[in-house]
Amino acid sequence: MDICKKELCTGCGLCEYVCPQQCISKVIGKEGVAYPYIDENICISCGKCQKLCPANNKIETHEIKEVYAGWHTEEEQRRKSASGGIAFALYQYAIEHGLYVCGCYMNAEHKAKFSITNVRKEIDKFANSKYVWSDLTGVYRRIKELVSKEEKILFIGTPCQVAAVKQLAENIRAEDSIVLVEVLCHGMAPEEYLLQHIKKVEQNKKKKAFYIKFRDEKFGTSKYYFTMSDKQGNIFYKKNVQDNDVYQFGFHKNVSLRENCYNCRYAKQERVADIALSDYYGLGTCQPKVSYGSENVSCIMINTQKGKEFFEDLVMNKYIYADKRPVEEPFNAQGTLKRPIKKNAKREEFLRKYRECQNFDQAMEEVFHKDLVKNHVRVCLHTHELFEFSRRVLKKIFPEKIINKVKKYTR
Structure with a gap:
């Protein structure tokens, strides 16, 4: 069945x-x-x-009512976060006002798990992005237990995870007890791919990874550096897509996501949560113009009255700074507000190879050999750095649309 x-x-x-x-x-x-x-x-x-x-089931969705550009008022927390640190501010506010919070963390086995807590020091592990499927085992039972004791909960997850918690809340009649926050995502790669990749790097480096990060803040979260560190916190592996980290390559090039990500039911303008968060792509493309850049800035989408009240308390208590933007602005550049992620043309070839060898790195390297060689040449010639420098100069002269077309044909 x-x-x-x-x-x-x-x-x-x-x-x-x-x-x-x-x-x-x-x-x-x-x-x-x-x-x-x-x-x-x-x-x-x-x-x-x-x-x-x-x-x-048809999951209830909401039209986006208000949009804000925002960031955490603590500069260090903003720097460490994947975008503007808004999710972390939500966790802080919730715990300090008597709510339980549910978030995702990486455990000692490099698996992404959800946990529920009302202890302030435990939310640090929820910070930053996890580009892998995450496990909700145990969360539903714990939510039901807390709701039966009339506790309130803040849940932050991907849209499909929010949809699952929303289904549970309706089933146990606990809609008013849970504040739902969705983080717009690129998709989820299977846990098995990540574990195989880590093992391969450990074998090559002859070192054990105790900590991993998908967007290491030490090098700027916008550069998407995937790092592995030893027990003392010393980084022994640092690569991103341009440097041919095959896990990041497969994820960002739409090769290695779960099949449901290419058929996502939540990749549309109507949102499933009370509040939606994302990196702020398209910032400043609508009037009024902004005097700040998009790096370490979150896009905050308010979708329900419950979400609006929670957000306003966050601003009033100075956990975050927020700048109101036109509702239509995120739609200009945030692809998953329009449609699901498009499959890479070589995805089926990758899956065939993986079925044969049962080895993620091997399958990626064989199927994308030419692409990886091109990347290596670009890195050696520093073409990415040269392009970014040229882009910053040309941006002052030409419209953004022209610059993006140049970018498309030079990468």
Whole structure:
């Protein structure tokens, strides 16, 4: 029995939680992706998993009512965050005002997990981006327990994860007890790909990775440096897409995402959460113009009255700075507000190769050999740095649209 169409399954795990027989578990298939598996010997065909699955339901969405450019008022926290540090400010405000918070962190095994806490020092681990599928196991049960005690919760996750928590909230009639915040995402790569990549780097470097970061703030979060560090915090691996980190290459080039990401039901203007956050692409493309750049600036989209009140408290208590922008501005450049991510033309070739070798790095290197060689040549010739310098100069002379066309044909 299929719970939902495979190409729509986000791996949210809500089916596992709701199953009265506990006969559903995640199993990694030949393509390295985890999907729910039903033990037919235990299943009683009650249909609860299918009934609650977000992929089988029309999830309520909201039109974006207000848009702000914003950032954390603490400069150091803003610098360390993936964009403007708004998610971290939300965590801070929530805990300091008696709410529990639910966020994602990387555990010691380099797996992305969700946890719920009301302890201030525990939210530091939620900071920065995690470009990998993240596990919600245990979260639904904990949310139900807290709601039964009349506790309030702030949940921050990707749109599909928010949709799953929203389904749970409706099921247990707890909509008023949970503030939902979605972080617009590029997609999720399977956990197995990341673990294989880390293992390969560890073997090559003959070192053990104790910490990893997908957008290391030491080098500027806008440069997307993927780093690995030893037990003492010394970085022994530092690469981004241009430097041929194959994990980052596969993620940002739309090769290695879960299949549901290419069929995302939440990649549209109407939002599923009370508040939506993203990097601020397209900042300043509408009037009035801005006097600041887009680096370390978040786009804050207010979608419900609950979200508006929470956001206004955040501003009033000086956790963040916010500058109101035209509602239509993010639509000019934020692709996932219009449509799902488009598959890389070589994705199917990559999947075929992966099924054969069961090795992420090997499959990427064989399928994208020419692309990786071109990247290496560009790095050696410093063409990326030269282009960025030229772009900054030309931007003062030519319109942004012309510059972007030049960028398209020179990379």
